[in-house]
Amino acid sequence: MIKKKLTCISCPIGCQLEVEMEDKKVAKITGNNCKRGAEYGEKECTNPTRIVTSTVVVVGGLLSVVSVKSEVDIPKQLVFDTIRELKKVSLKAPVKIGQIVIENIFNTGVNIIATASVKRGS
Numbered sequence: 001m002i003k004k005k006l007t008c009i010s011c012p013i014g015c016q017l018e019v020e021m022e023d024k025k026v027a028k029i030t031g032n033n034c035k036r037g038a039e040y041g042e043k044e045c046t047n048p049t050r051i052v053t054s055t056v057v058v059v060g061g062l063l064s065v066v067s068v069k070s071e072v073d074i075p076k077q078l079v080f081d082t083i084r085e086l087k088k089v090s091l092k093a094p095v096k097i098g099q100i101v102i103e104n105i106f107n108t109g110v111n112i113i114a115t116a117s118v119k120r121g122s
Contacts, residue, residue, distance in 0.1 A: 001027065004045055010036035017041045049073035052112070054086045056101060061093030061118040068101050071111050078106050086112065093120045 002021040007014050019041045020028040029041045051073050055065040095118040102112040
């Protein structure tokens with residue numbers, strides 16, 4: 001049996017979880033004060049995911065970069081690959097908030113979107 005200690009990030013309480021794993025499956029979770037803590041502990045130990053935030057270059061804009069993020073979380077093992085892909089991207093101004101920057105990143109069904117608008121420069 002493997003025991004993992006985690007701090008839950010589902011709410012501001014920050015419960016100290018202990019997750020017991022047996023054969024790569026969750027056998028027991030303790031330390032959570034709510035159902036969300038148990039769900040977080042299981043997901044973090046079996047299929048961890050993250051929201052990706054970064055910036056991409058904007059050509060011809062009032063700003064030289066725009067902030068971007070994944071619409072929802074993606075598998076944790078794809079985070080660094082996603083950042084590398086974003087370094088290859090440049091957008092032409094204008095950029096609109098919510099604009100898709102990369103569609104369906106790594107066939108996850110998740111889009112990378114702009115989180116701000118950038119007007120054309122003069």
